[in-house]
Amino acid sequence: MMDNIIEVRGVKTSFEERIIHDTLTLSIPKGSIYGLLGPSGCGKTTLLREMVMLQEFSGGEIEILGHKLGKIEYKEAMELRQQWGVLFQSGALFSSLSLKDNIALPLVEYSDLSAAMINEIVKFKIGIVGLKQEDANLYPSQISGGMRKKAALARALAMDPKLLFLDEPTSGLDPISAREFDALILKLRSLLNLTIVMVSHDLQSVYDTLDKVAVIDNKKIIYEGDLKNILSVENKFIKTFFKGMGRI
Protein backbone atom coordinates (compact mmCIF):
# COMPACT_ATOMS: atom_id res chain seq x y z
CA MET A 1 0.00 0.00 0.00
CA MET A 2 2.92 2.35 0.63
CA ASP A 3 3.48 3.07 -3.06
CA ASN A 4 0.21 4.98 -3.26
CA ILE A 5 0.30 8.25 -1.38
CA ILE A 6 -3.40 9.00 -1.92
CA GLU A 7 -6.26 6.55 -2.33
CA VAL A 8 -9.71 7.77 -3.26
CA ARG A 9 -12.31 5.05 -2.88
CA GLY A 10 -15.88 5.44 -4.06
CA VAL A 11 -16.19 9.10 -3.16
CA LYS A 12 -19.62 10.63 -3.58
CA THR A 13 -20.37 14.34 -3.43
CA SER A 14 -23.65 16.14 -3.73
CA PHE A 15 -24.73 19.72 -3.15
CA GLU A 16 -28.31 19.44 -1.97
CA GLU A 17 -29.90 17.42 -4.80
CA ARG A 18 -27.18 18.07 -7.37
CA ILE A 19 -24.78 15.15 -7.62
CA ILE A 20 -21.19 16.19 -8.39
CA HIS A 21 -19.29 12.93 -7.96
CA ASP A 22 -20.73 9.46 -8.20
CA THR A 23 -18.33 6.91 -6.68
CA LEU A 24 -14.93 8.17 -7.80
CA THR A 25 -12.03 5.82 -7.30
CA LEU A 26 -8.42 6.63 -8.06
CA SER A 27 -4.95 6.16 -6.65
CA ILE A 28 -1.97 8.46 -6.78
CA PRO A 29 1.44 6.78 -6.75
CA LYS A 30 4.28 8.15 -4.67
CA GLY A 31 6.65 10.45 -6.53
CA SER A 32 4.37 11.02 -9.48
CA ILE A 33 2.88 14.17 -10.96
CA TYR A 34 -0.79 13.38 -11.14
CA GLY A 35 -3.35 15.43 -13.06
CA LEU A 36 -7.07 15.81 -12.53
CA LEU A 37 -8.63 16.75 -15.86
CA GLY A 38 -12.11 17.22 -17.19
CA PRO A 39 -14.50 19.79 -18.62
CA SER A 40 -15.35 22.87 -16.54
CA GLY A 41 -17.82 22.15 -13.78
CA CYS A 42 -17.02 18.44 -13.61
CA GLY A 43 -15.81 18.78 -10.02
CA LYS A 44 -12.01 18.60 -10.33
CA THR A 45 -11.45 21.46 -7.94
CA THR A 46 -14.13 20.07 -5.64
CA LEU A 47 -12.26 16.76 -5.45
CA LEU A 48 -9.02 18.64 -4.75
CA ARG A 49 -10.75 20.61 -1.98
CA GLU A 50 -12.03 17.36 -0.51
CA MET A 51 -8.51 15.96 -0.49
CA VAL A 52 -7.19 18.95 1.47
CA MET A 53 -10.12 18.81 3.93
CA LEU A 54 -11.74 22.07 2.88
CA GLN A 55 -14.91 20.31 1.90
CA GLU A 56 -16.67 17.21 3.13
CA PHE A 57 -17.72 14.35 0.87
CA SER A 58 -20.97 12.52 1.39
CA GLY A 59 -19.78 8.95 0.82
CA GLY A 60 -16.72 6.78 0.26
CA GLU A 61 -13.28 7.36 1.72
CA ILE A 62 -10.12 9.30 0.95
CA GLU A 63 -6.86 8.08 2.43
CA ILE A 64 -3.85 10.39 2.38
CA LEU A 65 -0.44 9.34 3.77
CA GLY A 66 -2.22 6.61 5.69
CA HIS A 67 -4.80 8.94 7.29
CA LYS A 68 -8.44 8.31 6.53
CA LEU A 69 -10.14 11.68 6.08
CA GLY A 70 -13.71 10.56 6.72
CA LYS A 71 -13.51 10.43 10.51
CA ILE A 72 -10.25 12.21 11.18
CA GLU A 73 -9.54 13.58 14.66
CA TYR A 74 -8.77 17.28 15.13
CA LYS A 75 -5.19 16.64 16.21
CA GLU A 76 -4.51 14.11 13.47
CA ALA A 77 -5.88 16.55 10.90
CA MET A 78 -3.59 19.29 12.19
CA GLU A 79 -0.58 16.99 11.86
CA LEU A 80 -1.59 15.95 8.37
CA ARG A 81 -1.94 19.59 7.31
CA GLN A 82 1.72 20.18 8.08
CA GLN A 83 2.72 17.45 5.67
CA TRP A 84 1.34 18.98 2.52
CA GLY A 85 1.46 22.25 0.67
CA VAL A 86 -1.38 23.77 -1.30
CA LEU A 87 -1.12 26.30 -4.11
CA PHE A 88 -4.42 28.04 -4.76
CA GLN A 89 -5.46 29.29 -8.15
CA SER A 90 -5.11 32.93 -7.16
CA GLY A 91 -2.15 32.34 -4.88
CA ALA A 92 -4.07 33.27 -1.71
CA LEU A 93 -1.07 34.93 -0.14
CA PHE A 94 -1.91 36.70 3.11
CA SER A 95 -2.37 40.26 1.93
CA SER A 96 -1.33 41.82 5.23
CA LEU A 97 2.10 40.13 5.20
CA SER A 98 5.12 40.66 2.94
CA LEU A 99 6.32 37.79 0.75
CA LYS A 100 9.07 37.00 3.23
CA ASP A 101 6.62 36.84 6.13
CA ASN A 102 4.14 34.78 4.11
CA ILE A 103 6.79 32.15 3.47
CA ALA A 104 8.14 32.34 7.02
CA LEU A 105 4.72 32.03 8.67
CA PRO A 106 4.45 28.20 8.79
CA LEU A 107 8.07 28.00 9.94
CA VAL A 108 7.51 30.54 12.72
CA GLU A 109 4.38 28.76 13.90
CA TYR A 110 5.42 25.14 13.66
CA SER A 111 9.14 25.09 14.33
CA ASP A 112 11.47 26.29 17.09
CA LEU A 113 14.00 27.58 14.61
CA SER A 114 15.85 30.80 15.32
CA ALA A 115 14.91 33.92 13.40
CA ALA A 116 18.24 33.81 11.54
CA MET A 117 17.68 30.19 10.48
CA ILE A 118 14.16 30.93 9.31
CA ASN A 119 15.53 33.83 7.32
CA GLU A 120 18.02 31.48 5.64
CA ILE A 121 15.27 29.00 4.76
CA VAL A 122 13.06 31.77 3.37
CA LYS A 123 15.95 33.00 1.22
CA PHE A 124 16.49 29.47 -0.11
CA LYS A 125 12.81 28.98 -0.93
CA ILE A 126 12.67 32.34 -2.67
CA GLY A 127 15.66 31.31 -4.75
CA ILE A 128 14.40 27.84 -5.58
CA VAL A 129 11.12 29.10 -7.07
CA GLY A 130 12.97 31.69 -9.14
CA LEU A 131 12.09 34.89 -7.34
CA LYS A 132 14.66 37.61 -6.73
CA GLN A 133 15.87 38.15 -3.18
CA GLU A 134 15.02 41.86 -3.35
CA ASP A 135 11.34 40.98 -3.92
CA ALA A 136 11.13 39.47 -0.44
CA ASN A 137 9.94 42.64 1.22
CA LEU A 138 7.17 43.40 -1.27
CA TYR A 139 3.51 42.82 -0.43
CA PRO A 140 1.26 40.54 -2.50
CA SER A 141 -0.58 43.54 -3.96
CA GLN A 142 2.68 44.96 -5.33
CA ILE A 143 3.72 42.02 -7.51
CA SER A 144 2.60 40.44 -10.79
CA GLY A 145 0.43 37.34 -11.14
CA GLY A 146 3.35 35.12 -12.10
CA MET A 147 5.39 36.27 -9.13
CA ARG A 148 2.42 35.77 -6.86
CA LYS A 149 2.14 32.14 -7.98
CA LYS A 150 5.84 31.59 -7.43
CA ALA A 151 5.64 33.16 -3.98
CA ALA A 152 2.61 31.03 -3.12
CA LEU A 153 4.54 27.98 -4.29
CA ALA A 154 7.43 29.00 -2.06
CA ARG A 155 5.02 29.24 0.86
CA ALA A 156 3.53 25.83 0.03
CA LEU A 157 7.07 24.43 0.04
CA ALA A 158 8.10 26.16 3.27
CA MET A 159 7.71 23.09 5.47
CA ASP A 160 9.26 20.74 2.89
CA PRO A 161 6.06 18.80 2.33
CA LYS A 162 5.99 15.37 0.72
CA LEU A 163 2.85 16.23 -1.10
CA LEU A 164 1.93 19.30 -3.12
CA PHE A 165 -1.54 20.22 -4.38
CA LEU A 166 -1.75 22.69 -7.25
CA ASP A 167 -5.03 24.20 -8.40
CA GLU A 168 -4.58 25.37 -12.01
CA PRO A 169 -0.98 26.42 -11.49
CA THR A 170 -0.53 27.95 -14.95
CA SER A 171 -3.89 29.68 -15.34
CA GLY A 172 -3.62 33.42 -15.72
CA LEU A 173 0.05 33.22 -16.71
CA ASP A 174 1.42 34.18 -20.09
CA PRO A 175 2.70 31.21 -22.16
CA ILE A 176 6.36 31.91 -21.38
CA SER A 177 5.79 32.13 -17.61
CA ALA A 178 3.56 29.05 -17.82
CA ARG A 179 6.34 27.00 -19.45
CA GLU A 180 8.81 28.30 -16.88
CA PHE A 181 6.40 27.23 -14.17
CA ASP A 182 6.14 23.73 -15.68
CA ALA A 183 9.91 23.45 -15.78
CA LEU A 184 10.03 24.66 -12.18
CA ILE A 185 7.57 21.99 -11.08
CA LEU A 186 9.57 19.26 -12.81
CA LYS A 187 12.77 20.56 -11.25
CA LEU A 188 11.24 20.67 -7.80
CA ARG A 189 9.89 17.15 -8.14
CA SER A 190 13.33 15.76 -8.82
CA LEU A 191 15.06 18.04 -6.30
CA LEU A 192 12.68 17.53 -3.38
CA ASN A 193 11.22 14.13 -4.27
CA LEU A 194 7.67 15.47 -4.22
CA THR A 195 4.37 13.93 -5.15
CA ILE A 196 2.30 16.52 -6.98
CA VAL A 197 -1.44 16.52 -7.57
CA MET A 198 -2.71 19.19 -9.91
CA VAL A 199 -5.83 20.38 -11.61
CA SER A 200 -5.04 21.82 -15.00
CA HIS A 201 -6.61 23.09 -18.20
CA ASP A 202 -3.35 23.82 -19.93
CA LEU A 203 -2.72 21.14 -22.59
CA GLN A 204 0.96 21.95 -22.98
CA SER A 205 1.47 21.80 -19.25
CA VAL A 206 -0.49 18.54 -19.01
CA TYR A 207 1.65 17.04 -21.74
CA ASP A 208 4.97 18.31 -20.37
CA THR A 209 4.56 17.51 -16.71
CA LEU A 210 2.03 14.79 -15.94
CA ASP A 211 2.91 11.13 -15.37
CA LYS A 212 -0.60 9.94 -14.74
CA VAL A 213 -4.00 11.49 -15.22
CA ALA A 214 -7.57 10.96 -14.18
CA VAL A 215 -10.31 12.40 -16.38
CA ILE A 216 -13.61 13.19 -14.70
CA ASP A 217 -16.70 13.63 -16.82
CA ASN A 218 -20.36 13.09 -16.08
CA LYS A 219 -19.72 12.53 -12.36
CA LYS A 220 -17.42 9.54 -13.03
CA ILE A 221 -13.78 8.80 -13.72
CA ILE A 222 -13.75 7.95 -17.40
CA TYR A 223 -10.04 7.35 -17.67
CA GLU A 224 -7.15 6.79 -15.32
CA GLY A 225 -3.63 6.04 -16.50
CA ASP A 226 -0.83 7.55 -18.52
CA LEU A 227 -1.21 9.89 -21.47
CA LYS A 228 -0.12 7.42 -24.16
CA ASN A 229 -3.33 5.44 -24.28
CA ILE A 230 -5.73 8.21 -23.54
CA LEU A 231 -6.99 8.66 -27.10
CA SER A 232 -8.31 5.10 -27.13
CA VAL A 233 -11.19 6.26 -24.91
CA GLU A 234 -14.38 7.22 -26.70
CA ASN A 235 -15.30 10.48 -25.01
CA LYS A 236 -16.07 13.91 -26.39
CA PHE A 237 -13.97 15.81 -23.85
CA ILE A 238 -10.94 13.59 -24.33
CA LYS A 239 -11.24 13.69 -28.11
CA THR A 240 -11.51 17.49 -28.17
CA PHE A 241 -8.96 18.23 -25.47
CA PHE A 242 -6.26 15.87 -26.69
CA LYS A 243 -6.91 16.34 -30.40
CA GLY A 244 -3.81 18.42 -30.87
CA MET A 245 -1.58 16.26 -28.74
CA GLY A 246 0.04 14.39 -31.62
CA ARG A 247 1.30 17.65 -33.02
CA ILE A 248 3.01 18.92 -29.91
Place this chain on the structure above:
Amino acid sequence: MHYSSLDIRHIDNRLSLKFRGELTLYNLAKYQKDIDKLDFDKEHGVVLDLSQLTFLDTAGSIFLYNLKKKLQSNSSLHVDLLCDNSEVIDMLELVMAQKIKFKDILQPRKVGFLENIGRIAYQNYLLFLSFMVFIGELFAHKMYYLVSPKNIRFKEIAFEINESAIKAFGIVALTSFLIGLVVAYQSAHQLKMYGANIFIVEVLGISVLRELSPLITAIVIAGRSGSAFTAQIGAMKITQELDAMQTMGFDPYRFLVMPKIVALMITLPILIFVSDVMAIMGGMVVANLELNITTNLFLDRFSDVVALKHFFVGIAKGPFFAFLIAAIGIYRGMQVRDDTQSIGFNTTKSVVESIFAVIICDAVFSIAFTNLGI
Protein backbone atom coordinates in the same frame (compact mmCIF):
# COMPACT_ATOMS: atom_id res chain seq x y z
CA MET B 1 -19.97 53.60 -47.48
CA HIS B 2 -22.09 50.58 -48.31
CA TYR B 3 -25.55 51.14 -49.54
CA SER B 4 -27.88 48.76 -47.72
CA SER B 5 -31.50 48.23 -48.56
CA LEU B 6 -34.32 45.73 -48.71
CA ASP B 7 -36.16 45.50 -52.02
CA ILE B 8 -39.59 43.92 -51.87
CA ARG B 9 -41.19 43.10 -55.21
CA HIS B 10 -42.98 40.32 -57.03
CA ILE B 11 -41.04 38.29 -59.56
CA ASP B 12 -42.71 35.40 -61.45
CA ASN B 13 -45.68 35.28 -59.14
CA ARG B 14 -43.44 34.97 -56.08
CA LEU B 15 -42.49 37.51 -53.45
CA SER B 16 -38.85 38.41 -53.51
CA LEU B 17 -37.09 39.91 -50.52
CA LYS B 18 -33.77 41.15 -51.76
CA PHE B 19 -31.25 42.23 -49.15
CA ARG B 20 -28.47 44.50 -50.42
CA GLY B 21 -25.27 45.60 -48.70
CA GLU B 22 -25.07 44.83 -45.02
CA LEU B 23 -27.54 43.17 -42.72
CA THR B 24 -26.50 43.99 -39.16
CA LEU B 25 -28.08 44.83 -35.85
CA TYR B 26 -28.12 48.50 -36.91
CA ASN B 27 -30.59 48.12 -39.80
CA LEU B 28 -32.51 45.04 -38.62
CA ALA B 29 -35.32 46.93 -36.93
CA LYS B 30 -36.17 48.90 -40.08
CA TYR B 31 -36.37 45.73 -42.21
CA GLN B 32 -38.44 43.98 -39.58
CA LYS B 33 -41.03 46.77 -39.77
CA ASP B 34 -41.21 46.54 -43.57
CA ILE B 35 -41.59 42.76 -43.44
CA ASP B 36 -44.26 42.90 -40.72
CA LYS B 37 -46.44 44.96 -43.10
CA LEU B 38 -46.48 42.14 -45.67
CA ASP B 39 -49.31 39.62 -45.76
CA PHE B 40 -47.70 36.30 -46.60
CA ASP B 41 -50.99 34.38 -46.72
CA LYS B 42 -51.72 35.79 -50.17
CA GLU B 43 -48.37 34.68 -51.57
CA HIS B 44 -47.54 31.42 -53.34
CA GLY B 45 -43.87 31.49 -52.66
CA VAL B 46 -41.11 33.58 -51.11
CA VAL B 47 -37.52 34.06 -52.20
CA LEU B 48 -34.99 35.30 -49.65
CA ASP B 49 -32.38 36.75 -51.96
CA LEU B 50 -29.02 37.21 -50.24
CA SER B 51 -26.95 37.29 -53.42
CA GLN B 52 -26.27 41.03 -53.08
CA LEU B 53 -25.55 40.80 -49.36
CA THR B 54 -21.96 41.79 -48.57
CA PHE B 55 -21.92 41.37 -44.82
CA LEU B 56 -24.03 39.53 -42.29
CA ASP B 57 -23.51 39.66 -38.53
CA THR B 58 -24.85 37.23 -35.93
CA ALA B 59 -27.90 39.37 -35.15
CA GLY B 60 -28.77 39.51 -38.86
CA SER B 61 -28.20 35.82 -39.15
CA ILE B 62 -30.56 35.04 -36.25
CA PHE B 63 -33.09 37.40 -37.85
CA LEU B 64 -32.89 35.49 -41.15
CA TYR B 65 -33.10 32.13 -39.41
CA ASN B 66 -36.23 33.19 -37.50
CA LEU B 67 -37.80 34.72 -40.61
CA LYS B 68 -37.21 31.56 -42.62
CA LYS B 69 -38.59 29.40 -39.83
CA LYS B 70 -41.70 31.56 -39.55
CA LEU B 71 -42.32 31.39 -43.30
CA GLN B 72 -41.75 27.65 -43.42
CA SER B 73 -44.30 27.09 -40.68
CA ASN B 74 -46.87 28.26 -43.23
CA SER B 75 -47.14 25.00 -45.22
CA SER B 76 -48.69 26.49 -48.36
CA LEU B 77 -45.66 28.72 -48.79
CA HIS B 78 -42.60 27.67 -50.72
CA VAL B 79 -39.48 29.32 -49.34
CA ASP B 80 -36.18 29.59 -51.20
CA LEU B 81 -32.90 31.02 -50.04
CA LEU B 82 -30.61 32.47 -52.68
CA CYS B 83 -27.04 32.91 -51.60
CA ASP B 84 -23.58 32.31 -53.01
CA ASN B 85 -21.37 34.28 -50.63
CA SER B 86 -19.49 31.70 -48.57
CA GLU B 87 -18.98 34.04 -45.59
CA VAL B 88 -22.71 34.65 -45.36
CA ILE B 89 -23.41 30.93 -45.61
CA ASP B 90 -20.89 30.18 -42.85
CA MET B 91 -22.53 32.72 -40.61
CA LEU B 92 -25.97 31.27 -41.26
CA GLU B 93 -24.73 27.78 -40.54
CA LEU B 94 -23.06 28.88 -37.32
CA VAL B 95 -26.35 30.27 -36.04
CA MET B 96 -28.25 27.22 -37.27
CA ALA B 97 -25.90 24.89 -35.39
CA GLN B 98 -26.30 26.87 -32.19
CA LYS B 99 -30.06 27.14 -32.57
CA ILE B 100 -30.44 23.40 -32.96
CA LYS B 101 -28.22 22.68 -29.97
CA PHE B 102 -29.94 24.94 -27.48
CA LYS B 103 -33.47 24.43 -26.41
CA ASP B 104 -35.36 27.39 -25.04
CA ILE B 105 -34.02 28.56 -21.70
CA LEU B 106 -36.30 27.19 -19.02
CA GLN B 107 -38.28 29.86 -17.27
CA PRO B 108 -37.86 29.57 -13.51
CA ARG B 109 -40.99 28.20 -11.88
CA LYS B 110 -43.17 30.84 -10.28
CA VAL B 111 -43.15 30.64 -6.49
CA GLY B 112 -46.48 31.12 -4.73
CA PHE B 113 -47.05 33.38 -1.75
CA LEU B 114 -47.32 30.59 0.83
CA GLU B 115 -44.38 28.70 -0.63
CA ASN B 116 -42.33 31.89 -0.44
CA ILE B 117 -43.12 32.34 3.26
CA GLY B 118 -42.21 28.71 3.86
CA ARG B 119 -38.94 29.05 2.01
CA ILE B 120 -37.94 32.19 3.90
CA ALA B 121 -38.87 30.62 7.24
CA TYR B 122 -36.82 27.53 6.42
CA GLN B 123 -33.83 29.63 5.31
CA ASN B 124 -33.97 31.57 8.57
CA TYR B 125 -34.18 28.31 10.48
CA LEU B 126 -31.05 27.06 8.67
CA LEU B 127 -29.32 30.37 9.40
CA PHE B 128 -30.17 30.01 13.08
CA LEU B 129 -28.82 26.45 13.09
CA SER B 130 -25.57 27.53 11.44
CA PHE B 131 -25.19 30.31 14.02
CA MET B 132 -25.62 27.70 16.75
CA VAL B 133 -22.91 25.59 15.10
CA PHE B 134 -20.68 28.66 15.11
CA ILE B 135 -21.35 29.31 18.82
CA GLY B 136 -20.65 25.64 19.53
CA GLU B 137 -17.30 25.80 17.74
CA LEU B 138 -16.50 28.95 19.69
CA PHE B 139 -17.09 27.29 23.03
CA ALA B 140 -15.10 24.23 21.99
CA HIS B 141 -12.18 26.52 21.18
CA LYS B 142 -12.67 28.50 24.37
CA MET B 143 -12.15 25.21 26.21
CA TYR B 144 -8.97 24.76 24.20
CA TYR B 145 -7.81 28.12 25.51
CA LEU B 146 -8.58 27.11 29.07
CA VAL B 147 -6.74 23.77 28.85
CA SER B 148 -3.39 25.44 28.38
CA PRO B 149 -2.47 29.12 28.36
CA LYS B 150 0.14 28.20 25.76
CA ASN B 151 -2.67 28.06 23.22
CA ILE B 152 -3.67 31.67 23.78
CA ARG B 153 -2.52 33.91 20.96
CA PHE B 154 -1.33 36.86 23.03
CA LYS B 155 0.23 38.67 20.10
CA GLU B 156 -2.96 38.54 18.02
CA ILE B 157 -5.05 39.58 21.03
CA ALA B 158 -2.79 42.57 21.66
CA PHE B 159 -3.02 43.53 17.99
CA GLU B 160 -6.83 43.33 18.09
CA ILE B 161 -7.01 45.31 21.33
CA ASN B 162 -5.10 48.10 19.65
CA GLU B 163 -7.04 47.84 16.39
CA SER B 164 -10.61 47.57 17.64
CA ALA B 165 -10.46 49.32 21.02
CA ILE B 166 -7.56 51.66 21.65
CA LYS B 167 -8.06 53.32 18.28
CA ALA B 168 -11.74 53.74 19.20
CA PHE B 169 -11.02 55.70 22.39
CA GLY B 170 -11.33 59.07 20.66
CA ILE B 171 -14.65 58.50 18.98
CA VAL B 172 -16.18 56.83 22.06
CA ALA B 173 -15.01 59.71 24.28
CA LEU B 174 -16.31 62.40 21.95
CA THR B 175 -19.70 60.71 21.38
CA SER B 176 -20.19 60.15 25.10
CA PHE B 177 -19.22 63.71 25.98
CA LEU B 178 -21.82 65.02 23.53
CA ILE B 179 -24.50 62.61 24.78
CA GLY B 180 -23.84 63.74 28.37
CA LEU B 181 -24.07 67.35 27.24
CA VAL B 182 -27.36 66.82 25.41
CA VAL B 183 -29.06 64.77 28.13
CA ALA B 184 -28.02 67.30 30.78
CA TYR B 185 -29.14 70.23 28.67
CA GLN B 186 -32.61 68.77 28.06
CA SER B 187 -33.05 67.78 31.71
CA ALA B 188 -31.75 71.17 32.91
CA HIS B 189 -34.56 72.95 31.14
CA GLN B 190 -37.23 70.78 32.81
CA LEU B 191 -35.60 70.78 36.24
CA LYS B 192 -35.23 74.57 36.27
CA MET B 193 -39.00 74.96 35.93
CA TYR B 194 -39.51 73.14 39.25
CA GLY B 195 -36.48 74.67 40.91
CA ALA B 196 -35.07 71.16 41.25
CA ASN B 197 -31.66 72.09 39.84
CA ILE B 198 -29.65 69.84 42.12
CA PHE B 199 -31.41 66.67 40.93
CA ILE B 200 -29.45 66.90 37.69
CA VAL B 201 -26.85 64.81 39.50
CA GLU B 202 -29.23 61.85 40.06
CA VAL B 203 -30.73 62.12 36.58
CA LEU B 204 -27.33 62.05 34.91
CA GLY B 205 -25.59 59.70 37.28
CA ILE B 206 -28.10 56.86 37.08
CA SER B 207 -29.07 57.14 33.40
CA VAL B 208 -25.50 57.49 32.16
CA LEU B 209 -23.83 54.87 34.33
CA ARG B 210 -26.55 52.24 34.07
CA GLU B 211 -27.84 52.55 30.53
CA LEU B 212 -26.53 55.27 28.27
CA SER B 213 -22.79 54.66 28.44
CA PRO B 214 -22.90 50.88 27.87
CA LEU B 215 -25.38 51.28 25.01
CA ILE B 216 -23.64 54.17 23.28
CA THR B 217 -20.27 52.45 23.54
CA ALA B 218 -21.69 49.18 22.23
CA ILE B 219 -23.38 50.91 19.30
CA VAL B 220 -20.24 52.84 18.34
CA ILE B 221 -18.14 49.67 18.57
CA ALA B 222 -20.70 47.63 16.60
CA GLY B 223 -20.61 50.21 13.83
CA ARG B 224 -16.87 50.59 13.92
CA SER B 225 -15.29 47.25 14.85
CA GLY B 226 -18.14 44.78 14.21
CA SER B 227 -18.41 45.92 10.62
CA ALA B 228 -14.62 45.82 10.25
CA PHE B 229 -14.58 42.18 11.44
CA THR B 230 -17.21 41.21 8.86
CA ALA B 231 -15.48 43.01 6.01
CA GLN B 232 -12.02 41.67 6.88
CA ILE B 233 -13.07 38.04 7.28
CA GLY B 234 -15.37 38.28 4.27
CA ALA B 235 -12.57 39.57 2.06
CA MET B 236 -10.21 36.88 3.36
CA LYS B 237 -12.80 34.31 2.43
CA ILE B 238 -13.13 35.62 -1.12
CA THR B 239 -9.39 35.73 -1.73
CA GLN B 240 -9.13 32.15 -0.37
CA GLU B 241 -6.90 33.33 2.48
CA LEU B 242 -9.11 31.45 4.94
CA ASP B 243 -8.77 28.27 2.85
CA ALA B 244 -5.02 28.76 2.72
CA MET B 245 -4.90 29.12 6.51
CA GLN B 246 -6.89 25.95 6.95
CA THR B 247 -4.74 23.85 4.64
CA MET B 248 -1.64 25.09 6.44
CA GLY B 249 -3.19 23.91 9.68
CA PHE B 250 -3.80 27.38 11.11
CA ASP B 251 -7.23 27.02 12.60
CA PRO B 252 -9.07 30.27 11.77
CA TYR B 253 -10.95 30.01 15.06
CA ARG B 254 -7.70 30.15 16.98
CA PHE B 255 -5.94 32.70 14.82
CA LEU B 256 -8.73 35.05 13.82
CA VAL B 257 -11.91 34.47 15.76
CA MET B 258 -10.88 33.96 19.37
CA PRO B 259 -8.38 36.84 19.48
CA LYS B 260 -11.03 39.25 18.19
CA ILE B 261 -13.67 38.09 20.67
CA VAL B 262 -11.32 38.03 23.64
CA ALA B 263 -9.87 41.43 22.75
CA LEU B 264 -13.28 43.04 22.53
CA MET B 265 -14.48 41.38 25.75
CA ILE B 266 -11.47 42.78 27.58
CA THR B 267 -11.70 46.28 26.19
CA LEU B 268 -15.40 47.04 26.00
CA PRO B 269 -15.71 47.45 29.82
CA ILE B 270 -12.73 49.82 29.72
CA LEU B 271 -14.35 51.79 26.93
CA ILE B 272 -17.58 51.94 28.93
CA PHE B 273 -15.57 53.40 31.82
CA VAL B 274 -14.12 56.05 29.50
CA SER B 275 -17.61 56.75 28.24
CA ASP B 276 -18.91 57.11 31.83
CA VAL B 277 -16.25 59.67 32.65
CA MET B 278 -16.75 61.69 29.48
CA ALA B 279 -20.57 61.72 29.65
CA ILE B 280 -20.55 62.87 33.28
CA MET B 281 -18.03 65.55 32.34
CA GLY B 282 -20.35 66.73 29.59
CA GLY B 283 -23.17 66.85 32.12
CA MET B 284 -21.02 68.79 34.59
CA VAL B 285 -20.26 71.45 32.00
CA VAL B 286 -23.98 72.01 31.39
CA ALA B 287 -24.78 71.91 35.13
CA ASN B 288 -22.17 74.57 35.67
CA LEU B 289 -23.29 76.88 32.87
CA GLU B 290 -27.07 76.38 32.94
CA LEU B 291 -27.89 75.47 36.53
CA ASN B 292 -25.07 77.22 38.41
CA ILE B 293 -23.98 73.97 40.08
CA THR B 294 -20.24 74.13 40.63
CA THR B 295 -18.01 71.17 39.87
CA ASN B 296 -17.29 70.68 43.57
CA LEU B 297 -20.95 70.65 44.49
CA PHE B 298 -21.73 68.26 41.61
CA LEU B 299 -19.03 65.79 42.63
CA ASP B 300 -19.95 65.97 46.34
CA ARG B 301 -23.54 65.18 45.63
CA PHE B 302 -22.55 62.56 43.04
CA SER B 303 -20.73 60.46 45.63
CA ASP B 304 -23.64 60.88 48.07
CA VAL B 305 -26.61 59.94 45.90
CA VAL B 306 -25.33 57.73 43.08
CA ALA B 307 -24.70 54.26 44.44
CA LEU B 308 -21.64 52.37 43.27
CA LYS B 309 -23.82 49.48 42.06
CA HIS B 310 -25.01 51.57 39.09
CA PHE B 311 -21.45 51.86 37.87
CA PHE B 312 -20.83 48.13 38.20
CA VAL B 313 -24.11 47.23 36.49
CA GLY B 314 -23.01 49.30 33.49
CA ILE B 315 -19.51 47.85 33.38
CA ALA B 316 -20.76 44.27 33.83
CA LYS B 317 -22.80 44.54 30.65
CA GLY B 318 -19.59 45.21 28.69
CA PRO B 319 -18.29 41.67 28.12
CA PHE B 320 -21.75 40.42 27.14
CA PHE B 321 -22.24 43.18 24.59
CA ALA B 322 -18.69 42.64 23.33
CA PHE B 323 -19.30 38.93 22.83
CA LEU B 324 -22.50 39.58 20.86
CA ILE B 325 -20.90 42.24 18.65
CA ALA B 326 -17.75 40.25 17.89
CA ALA B 327 -19.54 36.91 17.42
CA ILE B 328 -22.15 38.36 15.05
CA GLY B 329 -19.52 40.36 13.14
CA ILE B 330 -17.30 37.32 12.62
CA TYR B 331 -20.18 34.96 11.90
CA ARG B 332 -21.45 37.34 9.22
CA GLY B 333 -17.96 37.51 7.75
CA MET B 334 -17.89 33.74 7.44
CA GLN B 335 -21.29 33.80 5.74
CA VAL B 336 -19.80 35.78 2.84
CA ARG B 337 -20.04 33.83 -0.41
CA ASP B 338 -17.81 34.12 -3.43
CA ASP B 339 -19.04 37.48 -4.64
CA THR B 340 -18.14 40.97 -3.55
CA GLN B 341 -21.78 42.01 -3.22
CA SER B 342 -22.24 39.65 -0.30
CA ILE B 343 -19.53 41.54 1.62
CA GLY B 344 -21.71 44.65 1.56
CA PHE B 345 -24.85 42.68 2.37
CA ASN B 346 -23.27 40.86 5.29
CA THR B 347 -21.58 43.97 6.68
CA THR B 348 -24.93 45.76 6.79
CA LYS B 349 -26.54 42.72 8.36
CA SER B 350 -23.77 42.42 10.91
CA VAL B 351 -24.17 46.00 12.14
CA VAL B 352 -27.97 45.88 12.23
CA GLU B 353 -28.07 42.49 13.92
CA SER B 354 -25.41 43.27 16.49
CA ILE B 355 -27.07 46.56 17.53
CA PHE B 356 -30.40 44.73 17.74
CA ALA B 357 -28.86 41.93 19.79
CA VAL B 358 -27.22 44.46 22.13
CA ILE B 359 -30.53 46.20 22.74
CA ILE B 360 -32.36 42.89 23.38
CA CYS B 361 -29.59 41.86 25.76
CA ASP B 362 -29.84 45.23 27.51
CA ALA B 363 -33.60 44.81 27.93
CA VAL B 364 -33.11 41.35 29.45
CA PHE B 365 -30.50 42.77 31.86
CA SER B 366 -32.76 45.65 32.75
CA ILE B 367 -35.62 43.32 33.75
CA ALA B 368 -33.32 40.88 35.50
CA PHE B 369 -31.51 43.53 37.54
CA THR B 370 -34.70 45.31 38.52
CA ASN B 371 -36.30 42.07 39.70
CA LEU B 372 -33.16 41.15 41.58
CA GLY B 373 -33.25 44.56 43.23
CA ILE B 374 -29.85 45.59 41.95
